[in-house]
Amino acid sequence: MARRVNMISEINDSISTLKLQVRVMSLWEVMKFENNAEVQSLEMLLIDEEGDKIQATANDSHINKYRSSIIEGNCYLIGNLTVSKNNGRYKVTRHNFRLFFQNTTAMKEVNSEKIPKSKFDWASFTDIGSGAINRDWIIDIIARVVNINNDKYVHRSGNPTRKIEVELEDERKSRMNCTLWGRYAEDICSELDKSVDNCLVIALHLAIIRDVKGNLELSNSMYGTKLYINPDWEEAKELKNRTYPVDGALSLKSTQLSASSKQTPEEDWLSLTNRKTIADLKTTREVGTWNVLGTVHKLVTNYGWSYSGCSKCTKKIDYENNIAKCKNCKGTVFAVPR
Template identity: 25%
Template sequence: MEFMLLDQLNLQQQHGKIKIRVSRLWESTIPHLKNQVLSLECLLIDEKGYSMQATIRKHDIQQFKPKITEGIVYFIEKFNVIPSRDKYKVVDRKYMIQINKWTTIAETTYNVETIPYYCFEFCDFDCIKGKRNNDTCLIDVLGSITAIGPVSYTYVGNEQTPIRNLEIQNSEDDTFPVTLWDKFAIEFDDSLIYEKESIGPVIIIFAGMSVRTYKEKLYLSTCSASRVYVNLEIPEVSAFQNTLQRGQAIVRSIKQIEVAKQPIISPYEQKFANRKTISDLIALNPADVENIKYTCEAKLEEIDTTYGWWYKACYDCKGGVKDYDGTFWCTQCGKNDQSPVPCLIQSSDTDEEEK
């Protein structure tokens, strides 16, 4: 064979040759610095349908970005195989590919029909609940759209950012909230969705999503690696549509999510909103001020270490957990299957800090 398959790659198989399709291509950013690109990322698929993530470092983006197009098949040679990252992987693999300045990329049109365009590892709604604030591997979710909200704005850091809320339903009639941020909120075409609804249920795929919590409620959230597909022609979507058509799940009409009109307050303004002294805060009646935010400027006089410098924390909400029947329990989240991991800062003989 003149090229290797992706599942054959390991740390001992360096500088090989692969034939793949670029299924997804995105610039990796973080919300507070979204104008600063960290790397160029790709999801690659080979003729066996096996997928692997590839990365191009920031200083190599200018060289390779014009040479790579989503959906096209390429031969790639002289790349590095490296361990996968600990966070924000779009596929759960032990290794990933690093494209560097010595890598060669050549487009091919020969026998490309055998390579799939898409690859998903769908997570059901019950699985989502176990992914709260766990960004090791981003998740793919499939469902029908049941509610759409308008575009509104909020501050992320010091910049106003578009946001849009949706709701999706699974084949068991359960619903789950989704939040689209930034370009995903703007580019989501709700008029097209309502047009498609007149023909039948609108099935949507959210790929590369993170799971977040707002006021103790879970929701799916987009990030720079996310992708949205509507009525994609793949077997999983067809199966879901058949389930709805056979009446095995309730087909809900798409409703509108109402958004209360509130003034958009900058972080600087928030620092001084509802300013109170400590005496004022103590005098407040908790029943009268529920869900009202206040600010207070105070000086930290002392740290109370009566109960030590650390505590056993829940992996999800970071609240305290208690030992019970050989495991740990959180009053908010229930059983914690993972034991707490102690994190320490120590000094070496060279006075350098180590974790």
């Protein structure tokens, strides 16, 4: 007897044999912190015919097996996924659980007109400001750009990166600041320079909420965020056709870039890094490198804080007649504090 297809709403950690028919609504790669050229995980936002969504992850050990088989926008029949609590620092969906690919996960591409191509859950700025929307949620927003507060290049990890700060107004006429980085900032500025009617409506899929010196604002995530500019959607048309009083006329042309400025190390690190809390690290099933923001409560001086490691393989080295030797590399090496 063929196994029944489960709905996303049914998923919990008591299901031992899971089978889903879903569309890959969004697909993105997360790069390794220590090597931005290597992929750490393949992330997916899956949607079923009921419009429910859940996040699925293929970690680095499974990426090569599944990467070529998964195409954003296509539908798949997927079985044998691991179900885990959705305890991450940033939650892509409101579902209590998330999925992980394993060696036995099976996939088959299918055609299904019943599954929507996309479904956005627009967050209102009022709900964000009131706390009705959790700051750990990754959200969708659609709004009109009403002001450009700043447009400049900053140095991030030694490289110049464009940063634009805009003020947005949503359908409820509530306003919120939004900071966009890199290619997102470049895309906004390019459209502003080409704009004829001086009107810009943007939609951010998978945006993050940031607390900047006590004020909440929006930003793109380091990976995964999609930016839509003046999309041909009814919600966007309504915002675009909104009128403003003459004395409140908006000037949205991209301003002259200010001189390149340098962020403080704290601002640079906090902006878009992959962060987890200590509690997250204790419960996560993800494999990767994460940053933890915390306060030093007490210094432990009983043990050393570093060791002499091999410059090639990082393993601990031994000294023979004051010469560094690595058992793993089987030879003389340079010692590096680690």
